[in-house]
Amino acid sequence: MDLHSTILGLLSWKPFSGYDLKGIISDSNLFYWSGNNNQIYKVLLELQRDGLVSFEVQQQQSLPAKKIYSINDQGRAVLRQSLLQKPQVSDWPKSFLIQLAWSDCLTDDEVLDLLNFYEQELISHLSLLQGEAERRENSPHRTAREAYLWRRIADNFILATQTELQWTSETRKAISEGNL
Amino acid sequence: MDLHSTILGLLSWKPFSGYDLKGIISDSNLFYWSGNNNQIYKVLLELQRDGLVSFEVQQQQSLPAKKIYSINDQGRAVLRQSLLQKPQVSDWPKSFLIQLAWSDCLTDDEVLDLLNFYEQELISHLSLLQGEAERRENSPHRTAREAYLWRRIADNFILATQTELQWTSETRKAISEGNL
DNA sequence: ACCACCATGTAAGTTGTTACATGATTTG
DNA sequence: CAAATCATGTAACAACTTACATGGTGGT
Known part of the structure; x- marks a missing residue:
């Protein structure tokens, strides 16, 4: 695509x-x-x-x-x-993960700051997505199936962001409490 | 990055x-x-x-x-x-979702085939990720924190794929049962 | 015989980004 | 009076991809 x-x-x-x-x-x-x-x-x-x-x-x-x-x-x-092309799983750039990967260059506090900031970004991104999903003006609804799939597409973004948020907050807690 | x-x-x-x-x-x-x-x-x-x-x-x-x-x-x-750059949320391309978005060009069966195929792809991708996570040869472990974060990075990919898989199978079920 | 692996690099092309150019109209 | 919006487009550049070139070694 x-x-x-x-x-x-x-x-x-x-x-x-x-x-x-x-x-x-x-x-x-x-x-x-x-x-x-x-x-x-x-x-x-x-x-x-x-x-x-x-x-x-x-x-x-x-x-x-x-x-x-x-x-x-x-x-x-x-x-x-x-x-009709065969859909393929796309693992795409999560540049934040690359940042964490080389965190040996950073102090504990710097890593925690990054995690905190990313967590806040995810929270505001999530509420943005949820707001858009509720408003739902600009989506086609020629059939029930199309309307359903557009809702599901919006859900997909929300679910992915929620998963990322939970992962981030768990990681942040483990780092801040030193439970490695 | x-x-x-x-x-x-x-x-x-x-x-x-x-x-x-x-x-x-x-x-x-x-x-x-x-x-x-x-x-x-x-x-x-x-x-x-x-x-x-x-x-x-x-x-x-x-x-x-x-x-x-x-x-x-x-x-x-x-x-x-x-x-140390401010990490930003990346909503990266999910080309499969674009395929679904214009599914009005496709029949029910064609959409179901796509969902089924994508689901299978996710399942095999997931077991690949899990295998890699268990083997875990090629990751640095200079500190406990680094080793932990590399485990968490691998988990991130697994969690994201699991979320996508669950979303796909729910969507497939709804389409196949006509619960729109 | 052929293919894959090791190891470096180049050529040619596609795709994507930022910024510019124009010019009327509306908003703060 | 600066700015954003509407509307089209171009120029210059950056990033990325596929394919090619070379050449020895080792496996099937």
């Missing part, structure tokens, strides 16, 4: 402009790309060149014109293929 | 050749880079140019010579700074 498929997926939900996509991608936890202009506009041009999407220019009074991109049948077919 | 810091960290454990580092990095879950030659040898040259590491050539009979890299005090100082 790369940015091409991500954008095709979003367009399979509804038509968007490049600017819309940029906002959605950079705001969401799920679509993790930075949402920088360069890539999104480039990918849209490529998708159009490959005949998977098309756009209509929508003029606006007192605002710049938009290019509203829509997916076509060929785009939907390509998307379908990428959705 | 980028590749530079990762390599400095490994060298702060013990001296390694580029080839050693390549093996360690590509084998480990923690150091997630692909461990391709190009980057590792390039980073080693940069670290040496910046005066953070040095190397000795070690001749071997019937095998090519090695460059054994060692970290110096300046390197340790730079590493320390990067270890």
Whole structure:
């Protein structure tokens, strides 16, 4: 699942402009790309060149014109293929763990400060995720199954963060109490 | 925590050749880079140019010579700074969730196949992680704290995978039973 | 004979990031 | 009057990947 498929997926939900996509991608936890202009506009041009999407220019009074991109049948077919790829487990960068791995360079207090800070970050991240999950404005609900899966996706982030939080607080307690 | 810091960290454990580092990095879950030659040898040259590491050539009979890299005090100082960076929560890419997000393009059976496959992948990944955690050869244990933290790091991967597995099997059950 | 391992490195390409450029409009 | 928002795009750079090049050794 790369940015091409991500954008095709979003367009399979509804038509968007490049600017819309940029906002959605950079705001969401799920679509993790930075949402920088360069890539999104480039990918849209490529998708159009490959005949998977098309756009209509929508003029606006007192605002710049938009290019509203829509997916076509060929785009939907390509998307379908990428959705059917064998899913693989992705163990990805947990840079905090690398920090802890070389903690022999740090004092006990410095390690505890790191753990405390990370714990606080997780707590505020968690409440952010929970807030988003309750609001739930920007998710598609074309079928009951889709609505259910989008709830489950939000839950996945929350569960992962809760697990990480519990791990962190246990680790912090063990370090601070010297129970190694 | 980028590749530079990762390599400095490994060298702060013990001296390694580029080839050693390549093996360690590509084998480990923690150091997630692909461990391709190009980057590792390039980073080693940069670290040496910046005066953070040095190397000795070690001749071997019937095998090519090695460059054994060692970290110096300046390197340790730079590493320390990067270890003291404020840790940030990384919501890393879960491409499987993006696949599920656009499942409206797929049939119920196709979604179930994906969930089943992913579940099996997680199960085998989990037993791999657990096996590694039991063997535990390649971890430093200069202090009790370091040994403890390396155990906890391994636990972190296991816990995260268990959480993901439970989430997946619950989701699969709900979809297969139609409890949306 | 062929493949994998050891060991270093380079070339060519893709992908991703930050920052810039333009220019009207709205908000503080 | 500075700033953020809307909207498109480009330039320059950094990071990462795959594949190639060399060449001896050891296993099947």
